[in-house]
Amino acid sequence: MAESEIDYEALSPNAGLGVNMMAGALAGITEHSVMFPVDSIKTRMQVFATSPAGVYTGIGNAFTRISATEGVRALWRGVSSVILGAGPAHAVHFGTYEAVKEFVGGNDSASANQWLLTSLAGASATIASDALMNPFDVIKQRMQMHQSEFRSMFTCARTVFRTEGFNAFYVSYPTTLTMTVPFTAAQFTVYEQIKSFMNPTNTYSPASHIIAGGIAGGVAAGVTTPLDVAKTLLQTRGTSKDSEIRHCRGMLHALRIIWTRDGVRGFARGLTPRVVTHMPSNALCWLSYEFFKATMRE
Template sequence: MADEVDYETLPSNAGLGVNMIAGAMAGITEHAVMFPIDSIKTRMQVFATSPAAVYTGIGNAFTRISSTEGMRALWRGVSSVILGAGPAHAVHFGTYEFVKDFAGGRAGGNQPLTTAVAGAAATIASDALMNPFDVIKQRMQVHQSEFRSVFTAMRVVYRTEGLAAFYVSYPTTLMMSVPFTAAQFTVYEQVKRLLNPRGEYSPSSHVIAGALAGGVAAGVTTPLDVAKTLLQTRGTSQDSELRRVRGMWDAFRIVWMRDGIKGFFRGMSPRMLMHMPSNALCWLSYEFFKVAIRE
């Protein structure tokens, strides 16, 4: 029998390009498959001015959206994710592996600090690229969105709100994504090491570790995600206060004043439901493509 591929210890001179391609494929796969749940999460987080856009749960949202707007409405904006997710995830995983190697993360043993730093660096780089695409995605996801084309949405948002509209949520995104990714990578690496101490290609361990990592990271960062959604969709609101929201702390103030503590956990269930299987699929795809491309 041929020796199994030790994908964690293959030559580093093939690493960066392989990791970037694997990351791009994983990102597109992850976001495309789970996109309807992401659409429901966005709608549940928005402070709607119309009773028709208020949803009480995942099942309620799915039934009402699909029956009144059609199933296609749940996929509106997916093209923005596909356009942005490939390059952003390529940068994400490429940066992660580069920083991890540079900081000695391959030396062996548990190194949660090195893993967390590498994950945080990866997020800072990838979010700078992905943020405008995420803004457009959420503008297309909201109830009665005027946009059906990514490029039309980009043009209209830029013309009416300027370049700042694409990055008004970037500080909040980083405040959310850095701890999210640090938690995700740390939990993933620890659980993977526990389930797969030999470091072999093991789909089951990648799926379990990825799902647990995604659920933990999604749950603890939901309040920041609520603020991010408020900032990114401000231009679609008919509420003058929401349209004028300026940043993360302003968003927090509005959420607290209007909905109290529960407002910070709007959409947490679909967010966790989205991130657990999507992270499992993302890590499974990533680890698979690392092996497939290198063979």
């Protein structure tokens, strides 16, 4: 290998907290920004709309109708909240992940419990990062909704705080954790296992990061979609004209509402755009993370 080439996997597994956090921040911003329009469509498909104009049958149908009636720019509403929140949240996420994985011995390839240790590190990272990201996610989804009155994340934040109180920013946090802890544990475990299978010699191989990241993201997104529907209901309840939804008390109440109104299929709302979002965005996130970490370490 030439001296100018970057050997990602030849680096120390624990490249340093600062490097991991900066790499995670840059990866998070890259991931969320690129796939934001599909995420907007996912949010709209999960909301129980009272107007036929807010009901979409698929990604193509949603993209066409939103572009025709509101303009393509509407698909990017709320991206400022993601950019502002994703950087710090992903910095905390990856920093915690690498620190915990190193602490518990997850970087030891000879460990018989490596998958369990990796899952523990991923779950710990999620608990920390979601505490920071949850308010930004609430603001993002309020701005993504059909006929949203908000064009500024700061105006949205002030309005939500004034009309619904601070609790509105964290009413979905228990649901978020219930969803993202298994999501992240599955994502990191699948990613590490596939990467190790594809690249057992730990040589320079960005293709392994892309493929492993994409598969891991798709699997994790698919199995956690029902909880994501409940999270969206809670985070957008303040804009609903439906009294029951507006006064939804928490995750179990949200799940009952979904079941009562839409049955089993209600838990699959937004499944396709969610998987479509997470597969490429997760692949891009891991590729960016490994690249930024290796570049800064170099």
